[in-house]
Structure formats: C-alpha cells, structure tokens
Amino acid sequence: MNTVYDYLEGGFRIFPLWPITDSGSCGCGDPECEAVGKHPRMSNWQHAPHWSDEQIEVMEQTGQLATGFGVCLDNHLVIDIDERNGGFESYERLKKDTGIDYEAESGFAVSTGGGGLHIYFSAPEGIALTGHLREYKGIDMKSSGYVVGNGSLHRSGATYERKKGFPQDLTPAPQALIDLLKKPERVRAKVGDNEYMDVSEEEIAEMLRFIPNDGDGMEYDDFVAIGMGVHDATQGNGFHLWDDWAQRSSKYDPKEMDKKWQSFGKCADPVTLGTVVYHAEENGWTRPVVLGNVAPVAEEQPSSGLPLDTSSVDLLRPPGFVGDLTAWINDQCRYPRERLAVATALNCAGNIVGLRHVDTYNDITANTIFMCIAGSGTGKEAVTQAGAEIMRVAGMAPAVHGNIKSEQEIVRNAIKHQGSYYFIDELGYLLQKIENARKKGGASYLDGVVSIIMSIYTKASGHFLIGGDLKDGILSDQLDEIKKLAKQLDSGKLSEQMAREYEDRIKHISDVVIPSIDSGLHRPFLSMIGYTTPVSFDDLVTGEQATNGFISRCLLVREHETNPKRKKGFKPKPMSPALQARINYLHTGMVSTTRETFWRVEHTGDLVEVRTHSEAADALELVADWFEEEGERQKATTGLEAVIRRGYELVAKLSFIMGACDERIRTVEHVRWAFAFVVADMREKLRLAQTNILNGSKDSTDHATVLRNRILTLVGRDDGEPISVIKQRIGRGKYSPQDVELMVADLEQRGIIERIEKQTKGRKSVRYRER
Secondary structure, eight states, X not given: OHHHHHHHHTXXXXXXXXXXXXXXXXXXXXXXXXXXTTOBSSTTGGGOXXXXXXXXHHHHHTTTTSSOEEEEOSSEEEEEEOGGGTHHHHHHHHHHHHTOOHHHHOSEXXXXXXXXXXXXXXXXXXXXXXXXXXXXXXXXXXXXXXXXXXXXXXXXXXXXXXXESOGGGOOBOOHHHHHHHBOOSSEEEEOSSSOEEEEOHHHHHHHHHHSOOSXXXXXXXXXXXXXXXXXXXXXXXOHHHHHHHHTTSTTOOHHHHHHHHHHHTTOSSOOOHHHHHHHHHHTTOOOOOOOTTOOOOGGGSOGGGSSSOOTTOOTTSOXXXXXXXXXXXXXXXXXXXXXXXXXXXXXXXXHHHHTTEEETTTOOOOOOEEEEEOXXXXXXXXXXXXXXXXXXXXXXXXXXXXXXXXXXXXXXXXXXXXXXXXXXXXXXXXXXXXXXXXXXXXXXXXTTHHHHHHHHHTTTTSEEOOOTTHXXXXXXXXXXXXXHHHHHHXXXXXXXXXXXHHHHHHXXXXXXXXXXXXXXXXXXXXXXXXXXXXXXXXXXXXXXXXXXXHHHHSEEEEOOOSSOOOOTTOOOOOOOHHHHHHHHHHHHSOSOSOOOOOSSOOOOSOOEEEEEOHHHHHHHHHHHHHHHHHHHHHHHHTSOHHHHHTHHHHHHHHHHHHHXXXXXXXXXXXXXXXXXXXXXXXXXXXXXXXHHHHTTXXXXXXXXXXXXXXXXXXXXXXXXXXXXXXXXXXXXXXXOHHHHHHHHHHHHHTTSEEEEEEEETTEEEEEEEEO
8 A cells, every 4th residue: 555655754653454354344353343444453553663664565465454554643633523423513613613724724634434534733742632522522633542544444445535635744733722632630520419529640540549450349340330430530531541450350351442432422321430439439549639629728818908018028127126136136046047036036125125115006015925936956046045145135134034834933933023034945845745734634833824824924014913822822932032031131241232132122022022912913024935846836736726815826936947058157246235235225214234233123113105106007907907807707717716816916016016116106117017927927827727627637628728738837938848848748648749749739820839949059949939
C-alpha cells in the first residue's frame, strides 16, 4: 500500500491490522469480534517502532497489510467524526461555537469507510488532552491511541479515502481547540444521589490500588462496574486506569476490554464513581481532603473590607520609641528574631509607661500579655535578656520575675511591688502543667494560677480584692516581715540611708499593705511575656482556651523560620545614653539617668494623661465597628467570636502604649499599626483554635481546614518554605504529600499564598509564603 509510505514520510508509526476475510469477519479467528477492520494484529501495538522500508515490504509480502493498517498518534490530534451518532451535527456546532472551520485549517483529512471523517493536526508535546466533550456527541478527539489509516478497508466494504492533503502536510491544531481539550487536573464526579467529589486521575488510580481485582473478593459484575465508574468519572477518558488495574486479574481479556469500555458510554443508567469509592473504602482507602468547603477564618477577610488602609504597615518596624527599642533588641541578637523583638519592645514599653500614664479616651491600661513562639535553639534567650536589661535600666528589675510557682506567690509579688513583670522562658511547659493540674488533678499549687493572673491583670485601673485562705497567709507573712525589719533596725548595724529605707518599708506595710489585704490592692499592674516552642504551645490553644479570657487577651507572636542564619561578624551593641535617658524619663519623669534606687516599684503622685488625636479617635471608632461585624461573621462560621471581641481592647492598648511613649499623644498612625498587628494576632489565634477543634473530626472538609491552617501557620509571611519542607513537616499521618501539594496549589490559586524565588549561595529555591 503506497499510502503507508506517506504516513512514514510524515513521521507516523504504523502497525498491521487483522485482515477482513471474504465473509466479512475478522481475521483474528473470533467469529464475534466487533473490531473487524480495526483489530490490531500486534498485542503491543502502542510500542510499534518506526519501521524501515524493507520491514514494510516484508509486511506487504506476508499479507499483514492486506486490508489495512493502524496509525499511532504521537503528538497528533485527530478529530474523529462518526456520522452514525450525530457527529456531523455536533461538528457544525463546534465550528460555530469556536469560529473555526477545522477541515479548512487542516492540511490532511480522510473520509472513513463508515461515512465519517478524520481531520488530522499536529499537537503540542506534554499537554494532556481529553478525548470527549459531552456537548459534542459523535465526535472523538484522539490525541493518543490510534486511527485506521488512509487506504484501509472498512467492514462495510468501503475504503478510507484521502479527502485533502497528505500526512506530510499536517498543520498545528488551533489553539482554541487545544484550550478546549486541555484536561483539567481535577474533574467533578458524582459519588451519590446528591454528592460529588473533585478527583484527579492520580486519585482514581490510588483508589484502584486498594481494590482487589481477583479471587473471592471480586465478582465479574463488580469487575465491570468498577470500569463503568471510572468511565463515568473520567468522561470516557480513563480507559488506561481501568485497563492497568484489570490486567492483574484472571478476569482480564484484552479483546473484551475495549469493547466493554465503548459500551459503558451508552448505558441509560450508568454506574458512577461512587462504586469505586465504596470498594476502595471497604479495603482501607481514605478520602483525600476536600478543598471546596474549607471553613473560613480571619485571613480570608478581603483587605478592601478593612476599616483602615494597612498596606504600608511594616509589622517588624513599630513607629516611634517602640521602634527604637525594637531596633536595640535586634542589635542584641545573633540570629534574626525580629517578631520576638517587636513583642518584647511593646511589652517593655507598656511596663515603662504603665504606672505613670493614663488613657483618658478609653480608660485602657498599658499592661500586656505576650506569647512568643519560636523553634527550639533559635535565639529566644537573647531577646529575653535584652528585655530584662531594658527593665534594669528603667530601675524596675526588683519587680521582674522569671517564674511562677503558685497562686499565693503571684499575690505576694503584687503586694510587694505595684508592678509585677513576668519574663518566663519555656512558658508552654508551665501552661501544660497548669492545664494538666486543671484536668487531672495534682500539682495543687498551680490551681487557680490562671484565674489569679487574669484577675490582677484586669484590675490595673481599679482594685484587686484578696479572698479566701490567701488573706490569713499573706497577713502572717507581712507581720513576719515587719518583725524582721524591726530586728535589723534595732541591731544598730544599718547605715543611715538603709535605716531610713527600712523605716519606710515598715511604715508602708503597716499603713498600706496590711489595710489593702481587706480593702484590695490599688491599681496593681501585672504584665507577662513568655517564650516557648510550637510543640509545647500550639495544642494548648483549644476552643475553650481561646475563648475563656486568657488566650483571647494574649497577643501571639510567631517566628516561622526554624533555622535562622546567624549575622556574620555579630557583636551586640551597647545601649546608647540617649536611649537610657529616654527609658528612665518615661518611667519616672526624671531627666537624669542616675537616681536613688527605691525598694518598691510603684508610682505616687498625679498620673500623666495621654491624649488622643481626633483622627485617631475616628480610626478607633471604625476599628470598634469592624471588630463587632467580624465577630458576627465568626459567630456564624467558626463559633469563635469571643476571640474577635477582644480585638478592640488590644488595639486600644497597643496604640496607647505607643502614644504614651511618643509625646503622650495617640495618633492615627499608632492606631493603624496596632490594628494591623492585632489582626495578625487574631488570625493566629483563630487558626490554632479552629485546628484543635477540628483535629479529631472524620469529616474530609474539616481535614482540609486543619491542613490549610497548618500550612499557613508553617509558611508565614517572611521568607516562606519550599514545598519539600511543607510536605516533610505536615505530610505525615493522615495527610499524604499529594494532599499537601493540592492544598498549596489551591491556596496559591486563591491568592492566599504566593510563590517566591530565593537566592542562597548561588542557588535558587522556590518557596511559598502567605500574602
């Protein structure tokens, strides 16, 4: 057949077909063969080589090409129009819908022996194309497999005839058609009466790997039903999935497979993917995460819905004096811990101004509770030491505490000094001990610690009443203290200055402390900053903990980088005299950095008012409205509205601290920065709480929400993480690497995370970070 050589010259591979006998049956010997004239003579026709002319001559001489040959499609696309199934009507509609006359665009077309038409194109490499478009019945779009070649005999007795051009004349397939046929990575398949699942071919193949296809566990009807389910889910494009699975079974008959597959699309009541899912789940397969119904959280609030424009806010660079403190803390750190530095600067600044300044707009106080989360061994200690040094420079070191032993100790500290400042390393372990004591009993000395902390914390502008058995114990302690001080005075061994100080302390205990045991402590100022690791902290933020007042009043700050690079040539910088003087002045109102050290950290005299600029007041009102509206949204979606309700208080608190430090005026920029900081804090709390609430759920959409939250918590907004790290840290247990990849792709597509390139030592790496 000379037409064979035309195909060879056009770069096609061909293979012989079984001949059509004089009786019209297939030469394969099966009297019921339904592939007459189309039946490959080679069992591995897909791997047919590029034959030489001599090999083709041998095939011709031995009758292998007597009635026809098949043509392999490699980077080709053939529009196969079947006249019997309405193909030409669909073809006219396709031309109208796309505005393209495909036969006119093609360089080669063949009229089939059955009255149809093959329109040939070349196709781009590496693009998976679907073979069927449901809206165009009677047309197959063949970009794989084979077609019968020009000059071959049809079982009707007619011949495939060249209508236009030659195989060497192929033109590229129109881009509009390629775009129309591009296979989606995931298709929506029906799995029940009103249930659908978005699946990829890889996921269907994964299901099939769980399904036994031989022995007593699989009847022939089930064997066929699996194929029908795959056919329906893939719109007829998944034959290779069913065929690969079926080949492991004794029920596999290669002659029957294609025939069965073609019949599946003609069923009036087709079997759906639900059958495949059922058999897979019966044998241990678990459904992948479902991306479509991931529960909403705060980070999905559009920026256009925010009351203030925060696009220019840099959360690592607070305005004014707090920014100066942050810069100095950063200068003490060998490893970049910039978020922890911001939290420590805010906490210290609040401590410095807190006893002396008052907010006339909100009656808010400057004490804060920060939870700083960072990987183990990443430089938290340097930040802690920097904070302690700031407190020392301010003359407040006597009131700084590095641990919490009991409820009674907290009250004693609040009595001894008006201010109680807690800098706690490994706070997560302490909280775990408190939680265990609350749940399981034991460690009774920790009972009530959280409630006492919150009780004193919230009384910074009022009175803290001491109740219960604490009164008698504390009264006894104070009377013992008076006796010890009096004994030292009577010894005659004290200097004149020390004697006056002891007399002052005895007078203070007698006139102020002992009466306050009954009347309450006036304006006790308790603040706390703790440093911990994700492992010891994240699981503690349950729904209950996030809404019970303690965690919701805390500010969470997380360092996402767990392997920070050291600063080359690092040397800590001493604090400048100007910064020391500023710290001292803000705390005491004294210009000099040298002053007499008083035994009690307290404030006496009038309070200094911090005014609020009119623009800042307007901004605070907008912020208050937004948190109320956002609380309603969370109430309807996550049930975590209590977390949001604290947002305004925290914005007011942070903006007050910055305003007190900067000329005693709260400005709109202070409010703007504080709002951006608190929104990030809300996001962190909501994710952790929602993750822990849903973590035990068996619902696939809940699994997806947990996976989404964990990815966002991991990548952060700084340098991000490569996909390998994301999969390694999250893709364990119930989340497969494929689940992680799908969620990352979904988050990128929705604009929640972004892909960035990072250059490290001459090498480029692709990372993902939150927008």
